[in-house]
Amino acid sequence: MAIPTLHALEECSDFSKTVEPFIPQLYALPERLFAVISGNESLVKLYTETNPLISGFAISVFLGAVFLVAAEVNRNYSQVDRFWSLLPTFYIAHFDIWGRLTGVPSQRLDAALLFSTVWSIRLTYNYWRKGGYEIGSEDYRWPIIRKQVPKIVFHVLNWTFISFIQSILLFMLSAPAYTLLLATQFEPELSSADLAFTAVELGLILAEWFADQQQWNFHAAKDEHKKTGKVLPGYKQVDLDRGFLTSGLWGYSRHPNFACEQSIWFFLYQWSCFASKNLYSWLAAGPVFLIMLFQGSTWLTELITSGKYPEYRDYQRSVGMFVPTSASTYKAPVAKPKVIRTSELANKQKQK
Template sequence: MALPTLHALEDCADWSKTVEPFLPQLYALPEKLVHAIANRESLLKLYVETNPLVSGFAISVFLGAVFLVIAEVNRNYSQVDRCWSLLPTLYIGHFTAWARLAGVPSQRVDAALLFSSVWSTRLTFNYWRKGGYNVGSEDYRWELIRQRVPKFVFHVFNWTFISFIQSILLFLLAAPAYSLLLSTEFESELTAADLAYVAVELGLILTEWFADQKQWDFHAAKKQFQESGKVAPGYTQAEVQQGFVSSGLWAYSRHPNFAAEQSIWFFLYQWSCYATKSLYSWTAVGPSFLVLLFQGSTWLTEAITAGKYPGYRDYQSKVGMFVPKTFSPYKPSVAGPKVIRTSELAKKFEQKKQK
C-alpha cells in the first residue's frame, strides 16, 4: 500500500498517519531497488508501489550525494545552487506523475505544479543571466566562508549543510504537495479557494520578478556609469554612485525579492493546511527552515554590502530587511556620495585607453 487509509480530511496532515507508517519503506527501498535492477523487474511498478513522499525524500538524499561528489571533485560548491530553481518543481511534478500512474485524483497538485513551473522558469532565467550556469561560476559567499574557517571545517560544512541539508530542504519545500495529494481523496475537484491560492502564488512570483528586474536594471546602469561616465535614463548620478539599489520596491524592503521567495513557499504550506482543515502541520518544516536560511545568508550578504558602501548603514536603519518599517519610501539621511563630474570621469577613461 502506497497511500494511507484515512477517515477524515484532517488526517491528511497527521504525521503519525501519513508518514510514520511508510518509514519502513524508506529503509527497505535501497534493497528493493537493487533487487528490481538485478532481476530486471519493472522499476515503474516499484515506483508506484512506494509511497511518493518516501520516494521523493530518497531522491533528495541521493542527489545530496551527487552534489557532494561533484563539489569535492571540482572544488566548486554551487552545485545545489544550479539546481535550486528546478528541484522543488520537479518534486511537485513527481507527486503529480505518481498520482496519474496510481490513478489518484491530482487536480490540486496539478494547480501547484502550474505556479511552481512559472516560478522555476523565472528564477532559472534570472540565475542564467547572472552567469550562474557559466563553467566555474560559484556563489561568492562560499569563497568568503572558505577564507574564514579551517579547511576541514568547510569540508564538514559541505558534507552536511551545502550538499545534503540543502538538497533535502528543496524536497521539503515541495512536501505540502503531499498533503494536497492526500486531500483529493475527500475533495477531488478544485475549489475557488484553491484558485485563489494559485493567484496569490502567481502574484508573489510577479512581485519577485519586478524586484529582480529593478536590481538588474540598477546594476546595468551602475556598470554603464563606471565604464563610460554616462548616467542611464531614469537614474541620477547620485543614485548610481550610491552603489546599491534603493528605489522602487527596494525603497520599502531591503530584499523584496527574498521576501517574496519565502512567502511563495509559506503560502504553499498554508494552502496545504487549508486543504486539510488544519491549523498547522509537519510540512511547516520546509518553509520554516527556508526562513532561517534566508536570515543567515542575508545577514552575510548585507555585512559584505555595508563594508563596501558607506550609505548602506543608513539604508538599513530606515528600511526593513524583508517587511517594510513604514509606508514612506527610503530617503537618505544625508547628501549622497560625493559627485564626480562626468567630464573628469571621461578624462580618466581616455587616459586609460592611451596607456
Template sequence: MAFPSVRTLEDCADYSQVIEPYLPQLYELPWKVVDVVSSGGSLLELYKNTNPMVSGFGFSIFLGVIFLVASEVNRNYSQVDRMWSLLPTIYNAHFAAWSHLNHLPSQRLDLVLFWSSMWSARLTFNYWRKGGYEIGSEDYRWEIIRAKVPPALFFIFNVTFISFIQSILLFLLAAPTYIILLASNFEQDVTAADLGFAAVQLSLILSEWFSDQQQWDYHAAKHQYQKTAKVPRGCGFTQPELDRGFNTSGLWAYCRHPNFAAEQTIWFVLYQWSCFASKTLYNWAGLGAVFLIMVFQGSTWLTELISLGKYPEYELYRKQVGAHIPSLTPYRAPSATPKVIRTSDLAKRQKTKQK
C-alpha cells in the same frame, strides 16, 4: 500499501498516519532498486508502489551525494544553488505524476504544478540571463566562509549543510503538496479557495519578477557607468544614485530584499494551502518553510555584512528600510553624500594613468 488509509481530512496531516508507517520503505528502497535493476524488473511499478514522500525524500538524499562529490571534485560549492530553481518544481511534478499513475484525483496537484512551473521558469530565466548572478552568486559566500574556517571544518559544513541539508530542504518545500494529494481523495475538484491560493502564488512570482528586473536594470546601468564614467542615457537613474552603489528605487525603496521576501512567502503560502486543505491549524509540512526562512536569515546577514563593507550609505538604508517586511515610507537618501571616491572619478583617474 503506498497510499495512506485515512478517514478524515485532519488525518491527512497526521504524521503518525501518513509518514511514520512508511519509514521502513525508506530503509528498504535502495535494496529494492538494486534488486529490480539486477532482475530486469519494472522500476515504474516500484515507483508506483512506493509512498511518494519516501521516494521523494530518498531522491533528495541521493542528490546530496551527487552534490557533495561534484563540489569536492570541482571545488565549486554552488552545486545545489544551480538546481534551486528546478528541484521544488520537480518534486511537485513527482507528486502529480505519482497521483496520475495511481489513478488518483490530481486536479489540485496539477494546479500546484502550474504555478510552481511559473516559479521555476522565472528563476531559471534570471539565472541564465545574469550568468548565475542570482542563484550562483551563493558561491562567493561559500568562498568567504571557506577562507575563514579550517579546511576540515569547511568539509564538515559542506557534507552537512551545503550538500545534504539544502538538498533535503528543497524536497521539504514541496512536502505540503503531499498533504494536498491526500486531501484530494476527499475534495477532488479544484475549489475557489484553491484558485485563490494559486492566484496569490502567481502574484508573488510577479512581484519577484518586478524586483529582480529593477535590480537588473540598476546594476546594468551602474556597470555601464563604471566603464564610461557617464550616466547611461535613458537608464532612469541619476549620478548620485549610481554612485551610491546599491539600488534604492522601485520595490527596493520599501524593502531591502523584496525578492527574498516574496520567495519565503511563496513556500509559506503553499504550507498554508496544505493546512487549509486538511482543515488543520498547523502541521509537520511547515518544516520546509521554517528552514527556508532560517536559511534566508543567515544568507541576508552575510550579504548585508558584505554590503556594509562596500557602501558607506548602506547603514542608513538599513535603519530606514525593513529587510523582508516592507516599510510604510520609501527610503530617503541623505542630503549630503558621504565623502567617498566616486565611480566616475575613479574611472577618470584610470584613464589618466593609461595616457
C-alpha cells in the same frame, strides 16, 4: 497501499498516519532497486507501490550524495545552487505523476505544478543571466566562508549542510504537495480556494520578478555610468554614485525579492493546511528552515555590502530587511554641492 486510507480530512497532515507507517519502505528501497536493476522487478511497479513522500525523500538524499561528490571533486561548492530553481518543481511533478499513475485525482497538484513551473522558469533565467551556469562559477559567499574557517570545518559543512541538508530542504519545500494529494480523497475537485492560492503564488512570483528586474536595471545603469559617464534615463547620478538601489520596491524592503521567495513556499505550506483544515502541521519544517537560511545568508550579504558602501548602514536603519517597517519609502540623503574654496579657484585659473 502506498498512501494511507484516512477517515477525516484533518488526518491528511497527521505525521503518525501519513508518514510513520511508510518509513519501512525507505529501508526496503535499496533491495528493491537492486531487484529492478537485476530485472526481477518493474521500475513502474516499484514507483507506484512506494509512498511518494518516501520516494521523494530518498531521491533528495541520493542527490545530496551526488552534490557532495561533485563539490569535492571540482572544489566548487555551488552544486546545489545550480539545481535550486529546478528541484522543488521536479518534486511537485513527482507527486503529480504518481497521482496520475495510481488514479488519484490530481487537479490540485496540476495547479501547484503550474505556479512552480513558472517560478522555475523565472529563477532559472535569472540565475543564467547572472552567469551561475558558467563553468567554474561559484556563489561568492562560499569562498568568503572558506577563508574564515579551518579547512576541515568547511569540509564538514559541505558533507552536512551544503550538500545534504540543502538538498533535503528543497524536497521539504515541495512536501506540502503530499497533503494536497491526500486531501483529494475527500475533495477531488479544484475549489475556488485552490484557484485563489494559485493566484497568490503567481502574484508573488511576479513581484519577485519586478524586484529582480529593478535591481538588474540599476546595476546595468551603474555599469554604464562607470564606463561612459552617461546617466541613463530614469536614474540620477547621486543614486548611481551611492552604489546600491533604494527606489521602487527596494525603497520599502531591503530585499523584496528574498521576501517574495520565502513567501512563495510559506503559502504552499498554508495551502496544504487549508486543504486539510489544520492550522499548522509538521510540514512547516520546510518553510521555517528556509526562513532561517535566508536570515543567515542575508546577514552575510549585508555585512559585505555595508563594507563596500558607506551609506548602506543608514539604509539598514530606515528600511526593513524583508518586511517594510513603515509606509514611507527610503529617503536618500541629498548630495551636498561641492564647495570650492577661493584658493582652489585661483589655482585652477592659473592652470588655465
